[in-house]
Amino acid sequence: MNPLRLVAVHLGAQPWLPRYARVIVGVDRAIQKLTRGRFTLLTATGLPELMLTVAGRKTGVPRTTPLLCMPHGGGWLVAGSNWGNPAPPAWVLNLCAADEASVRFSGIDTAVSVRTAEGSERDALWAVLVATWPNYDLYAERIERQIPVFVLMPK
Numbered sequence: 001m002n003p004l005r006l007v008a009v010h011l012g013a014q015p016w017l018p019r020y021a022r023v024i025v026g027v028d029r030a031i032q033k034l035t036r037g038r039f040t041l042l043t044a045t046g047l048p049e050l051m052l053t054v055a056g057r058k059t060g061v062p063r064t065t066p067l068l069c070m071p072h073g074g075g076w077l078v079a080g081s082n083w084g085n086p087a088p089p090a091w092v093l094n095l096c097a098a099d100e101a102s103v104r105f106s107g108i109d110t111a112v113s114v115r116t117a118e119g120s121e122r123d124a125l126w127a128v129l130v131a132t133w134p135n136y137d138l139y140a141e142r143i144e145r146q147i148p149v150f151v152l153m154p155k
Contacts, residue, residue, distance in 0.1 A: 002046030057097035084139030
């Protein structure tokens with residue numbers, strides 16, 4: 001296992017980390033822009049990451065967010081954890097309101113359909129996500145809302 005992955009998981013569990021989310025995401029966006037999506041902070045640790053682009057629900061302006069993901073079933077799984085913050089991230093609200101989205105994964109852009117996993121399917125997919133990023137369980141313990149699990153499938 002990539003030793004940087006152990007460091008990332010350890011840092012991801014720290015309750016103070018969300019205070020630095022904007023800086024971390026900004027650095028990650030810059031790295032992805034420079035490498036055209038082929039290299040990210042997370043991929044350096046051996047963790048899969050994608051760039052999700054979805055229109056803002058109020059403005060209609062496309063918004064792009066780097067997200068930890070799990071390739072699964074020919075598509076990707078993402079969790080709206082917001083690093084364990086009580087409020088969902090803006091991209092979750094935008095994704096729920098959108099008809100379409102796109103993903104850049106390993107430098108390749110793909111239009112995707114989006115659905116929210118529910119019930120037993122959500123539980124099974126949650127386990128897949130936690131196997132990749134154990135901190136999701138920790139984030140879920142910190143908050144009262146259920147963290148949504150999204151299934152992104154190529155169109």
